[in-house]
Amino acid sequence: MEKPDLGAPDLRIHYVRVTNNLDVPFTDRWDGIPVSIPPGKADNLRLDMAAHFFGYGYGIDPEVMFRHICKRQGWNTPKHLETDKSGKTLARRLFDKIAIVPVIYKMVEVEPDTDEPIPADPQIEELPPLPKRKAGAA
Numbered sequence: 001m002e003k004p005d006l007g008a009p010d011l012r013i014h015y016v017r018v019t020n021n022l023d024v025p026f027t028d029r030w031d032g033i034p035v036s037i038p039p040g041k042a043d044n045l046r047l048d049m050a051a052h053f054f055g056y057g058y059g060i061d062p063e064v065m066f067r068h069i070c071k072r073q074g075w076n077t078p079k080h081l082e083t084d085k086s087g088k089t090l091a092r093r094l095f096d097k098i099a100i101v102p103v104i105y106k107m108v109e110v111e112p113d114t115d116e117p118i119p120a121d122p123q124i125e126e127l128p129p130l131p132k133r134k135a136g137a138a
Contacts, residue, residue: 012105015044016056019099026098028053028072044103054100066095 019042020026026037030049037043050056055068070076075091083089088096 012107014105015046015103016050017042017044017099017101017103018050018054019101021097021099022094042099050100054098056100058102065100066092069095069098 018026018037020037020039022039025039028035030052035045035049035053045053047056053069053072055065070080070091073094074080075094080091080094081089084093
């Protein structure tokens with residue numbers, strides 16, 4: 001089975017940076033291993049992990065990711081779906097505190113400087129000779 005390419009076709013995206021602005025650690029499991037991002041901290045996650053945790057994929061609508069994470073984190077309970085004075089649900093306020101941005105690398109060709117001398121192998125200092133063993137010593 002071929003894995004789908006979760007990054008942009010014309011960019012080198014291998015990670016997403018997830019910043020947890022919640023008051024509690026963001027926790028989930030990947031392949032049976034617990035993953036935690038402490039409050040106020042950021043971590044780079046592989047694309048397949050981000051797809052699993054957040055429904056992330058390049059060009060995916062944030063509303064799709066919102067519904068995905070609500071189901072994974074249990075933010076789809078009646079308590080999380082009640083609107084407050086601002087008109088937002090608790091689930092929406094929690095989702096808005098998690099920043100998910102792609103980490104993009106730009107790869108460019110580098111021309112070698114052919115005029116620069118090639119460094120020679122470093123000279124290895126000679127080690128002092130080992131002490132001679134006495135006859136009959138074990």
